Amino acid sequence: MKRKDFLKNTLLGSSILAVSKTFGNQIHHQNDEIFEPNPKQIQGFNHIQNTNSKIMDNMIIHRADSRGSANHGWLNAKHSFSFANYYNPERMNFGALRVLNDDQIAEGMGFGTHPHDNMEIITIPLHGAIEHKDSMGNSSVIRAGEIQVMSAGTGIQHSEFNHHKDQSLQLLQIWIFPNKQNVTPRYDQLALDSASKQNQFSQILSPDPKDDGVWIHQNAWFHIGQFDKDKTTNYQLKDKSNGIYAFVINGKFLIENQDLSTRDAIGIWNQDQISVESASDNAEILIIEVPMT
Numbered sequence: 001m002k003r004k005d006f007l008k009n010t011l012l013g014s015s016i017l018a019v020s021k022t023f024g025n026q027i028h029h030q031n032d033e034i035f036e037p038n039p040k041q042i043q044g045f046n047h048i049q050n051t052n053s054k055i056m057d058n059m060i061i062h063r064a065d066s067r068g069s070a071n072h073g074w075l076n077a078k079h080s081f082s083f084a085n086y087y088n089p090e091r092m093n094f095g096a097l098r099v100l101n102d103d104q105i106a107e108g109m110g111f112g113t114h115p116h117d118n119m120e121i122i123t124i125p126l127h128g129a130i131e132h133k134d135s136m137g138n139s140s141v142i143r144a145g146e147i148q149v150m151s152a153g154t155g156i157q158h159s160e161f162n163h164h165k166d167q168s169l170q171l172l173q174i175w176i177f178p179n180k181q182n183v184t185p186r187y188d189q190l191a192l193d194s195a196s197k198q199n200q201f202s203q204i205l206s207p208d209p210k211d212d213g214v215w216i217h218q219n220a221w222f223h224i225g226q227f228d229k230d231k232t233t234n235y236q237l238k239d240k241s242n243g244i245y246a247f248v249i250n251g252k253f254l255i256e257n258q259d260l261s262t263r264d265a266i267g268i269w270n271q272d273q274i275s276v277e278s279a280s281d282n283a284e285i286l287i288i289e290v291p292m293t
Contacts, residue, residue, distance in 0.1 A: 058270040059256065062091070064263035067102070074109040078102040080247070080265060094245045094267045095292040096218055099175035102263065104168055105130075110161030116152035120176040120216040122205065123148040123160075124286075126249065128169035134158035138187045146191050147204050149214040153183035172247075176290065178217040188214050192224070201225040201235060201287060223287040227251075227278035235287055236273045243269035243292040246276070251283025 068079035068086025079086045080100035081093055098119070110131070123130065129143040134150070135157040142148045143163075150156065162169040190213065196202040204213040205222035213222065221238050237244065246255055247265045254277040255266050268274055269292050276285065 059258070059266060059268045060094075061258060061260075062265040062267070064261070067263075074106040076104040078263070093177075094290065095243050095269075096177045096179075096220060096290040097174070097245055097288055098177055099173065100245075100247065100265075100288075101173045102170075103173060104170050105162045106168055108162055108165045111159060113157050113159045115155060115157045116150070117155040118178060118181050119152045120178050120218055121150045121152060122174040122176065122214075122216070122222070123150075124172045124174070126170040126172065128167055128171075129163040130169055130171060131161045131163040132158060134187060136185060136187055140189060142189050145194060146189055147214055148189040149187070149205070149216060151178070151183055151186045151217055153178075153185040156185040172249075172286070174288070176216060176218050176220055179219060179291075180217045183217055190214050194226075197224050197226050199225070199227050199231050200233060206238075219291050221287075221289045223289075224249075224284070225276075225287075226282065226284045229278055229281045229283070232275065232277045234273050234275055237271075237289060239289070239291070240272050241291065241293060242289045243267060244271075244274055245288040245290065246274070247286045247288065249284040249286055251281070252279035253277065253283055253285055254279055 062080060064078075068083060068088065068091075070077045070079070070085060077084075078101070080102070081091045081098065082088050083099055083101060113133075123142060124147050125142055125144045127144050129141050130148075131141050132148065133139045140148075141163050150158070190204075192204055193202065201223040202225060203211070203221060203223050205220065206213055206215055207217070207219050207221075209215045219239055219242070223235065225233065227233070235244065245265060245267045246253075246260075248260050248262055250262050252262075253260045256268060256274055258266055259279070260266060
């Protein structure tokens, strides 16, 4: 799709429009239909079963090639959950996890100024760097090996662009429903300790400002780990009522007897811990623990 058509037709969330520097920041959506659950009804396992459902008793597997896909030339996006023009009633959210987008953004391109409210937005660059500016006065560059968090709260506007003019940007953007509405907007970013994730899980997000990593307004924890082959680690839930969404960034893993490869994911609930075994070298995984009820 040409960028001009994309600007006219594509909505990336509540009042969000992706734009390029070429076309500026003043183009708005025109009441495009958004497949968003009611914020008061977001908690819980919000998948609608059908005859082709891959939902098991307490887990679901999302293969990399089953994700929504949108290639706009300058943006190649993969959506783990319904987003923009991708709608799947079985892929609306996983508990408080609403969005997990795997985006590749071309050199110098990105999302022009757009609004958010009442959402916890986490960005994890995998390769390259993203340039951020917002209505709170923040202007920063977030690089691979760092994490950024933004509590949209009562409302915020920001822009996101590939910082580099000579290389593409690969990032994960994750949206978590907050447990408090209309909080004061806030921003934070943090450099991660690469050594702390070697052959173990390193906490990068929690609900506690005094704990390791960044924090959000939700009873959620993120951990990341990079493993040599044939390493087995148990992840113990911080809150036994939560669920786990494990997303393979790179390599192969065996999780609860399920084989997973790069960009595959598994959601598990009603379980106190999970067993994670790496099946390749340099295998990297993101564990997202979120409320289900």
